[in-house]
Amino acid sequence: MANYSTSEFKGGLKVLIDAEPCSILENEIVKPGKGQAFNRVKLRNLKNGRVWERTYKSGESVEAADVLETDMEYLYSDGEFWHFMKTDDSYEQIAADANAITDAKNWLKEQDIYTVVLWNDAPISVTPPNFVELEVTDTDPGLKGDTAQGGTKPATLSSGAVVKVPLFVNIGDVLKVDTRTGEYQNRANK
Amino acid sequence: MDNWKPTAQLESLQIRAELLIKIRQFFFERNVLEVETPLLARTTATDVHIQSLEVLSVDSVLDTKFYLQTSPEFAMKRMLSAGSGAIYQICKAFRQGEVSKIHNPEFTMLEWYQPGYSQSDLIDEVESLISAVLPIQAIPKLSYREVFQQQLGFDPHNISFKKLNSFAAEHIDVGAQQLSQTDLLQLLMDAIVVPHLPKNIFVYDFPVDQCALAAIKKDSDGQEVAKRFELFCSGMELANGYYELTDSNEQESRFEADKNKRQELGLPEYPLDSKLIAALDYGLPNCAGVALGVDRLCMLAAGYTEISKVISFTTDKT
16 A cells, blocks of 8 residues: 655545554644654544544655545345445445444435445445434324424434434424434424 | 735735834844845755755856755854844745745745844843834743743753653654654644743753754753744744854864764755855854744734735745
């Protein structure tokens, strides 16, 4: 695999740090008038999401990571793996394990498109779209006409996630949910 | 297409022009002579951390390699040896590869020398200049040892490499890189010490390994220190000054040491400035000198945190 020198560092570059795939978020050059130049680099570990800073002497190089971010369609879960298919008409499938799927499993809906990060062709993370539409499979009965007042109740969605919803929501309703906060947005009934 | 436009904010051009007038007024009142020295010269700074831009001349008279000056220091010292007395210069300086939010490869430098001044005399004069051009009064002054002791609790002149290394590892992640004692001190200075110091501060008496072209003397505790100071404003290095090294033998051996280190690191080697050595041999008066970044001064005056806002056209936009 190729190497990147500090002079090639920039946001978005995928590099291998301590044998883990990482993405450079920010690269700041520190250069005293008299003294060694350094690159202070903010990195995100693409497997566990950890963000931290590491300082490199300018001129050092790091190994490039074979990381590909790709859109994939969610197919199904067999309980151990979550199966996705490429959207490039290749019908190629990959199976993500629990380490890769993490919280994204709360927002899965068949045929929806997810961003899958592949490292050496194996999935290491799955990111749902910012908003998903999921059907309510369980909640207390709705209070008819109660659309204005406050108050919330829990509702279980088809993906298994539990979100706080207004009292008027019923089983069978399709809800738009912000996957970044887990917050209910509105009803998206057909 | 608006990439033809200046990178500078137009109001900063006005601020720069006013600063230059105030600076010239300041030195005029103090009888310091404004001079000009070549930007293009056969020799250049040999400091391993400063890279010069080379200019190839195919001129039949001057068929040689020239360097854009990284500072006017050598030529000004030759003037001082010739008996110029106090001199200052506002000029462009060039440093290869220095590009960041606060660096441009071509920048404006104010450099001045005061024969008969000590390090602390010159610190006071820098303070007077800053007060004359920026709304800043009474800048605190602390030694390098004091700032490290205050912020990190150890004496930077007397810490073992092992201790320093493990101390640095607690604060800064450098992976598996092998860094020198000086690298570690400079990293801690930048990442931990400076951000916790007063907004504007002079730091003086540097470790001897960071002497550059400063004289080395014993401080009041008997510790050998480099008579070098820096002014930090809003976390930026604004000025760097020395009680100047005048010993030609010592100067020659520092040149040699730089040359060896450049070879070791595979960096371009520059011809040693034998005319500077000759001038020091003849006699550089005891003096103190300082270089101050004029673009950064403009940033402070105009309230910008990016150098591109005060440079008419940064190198990448030419």
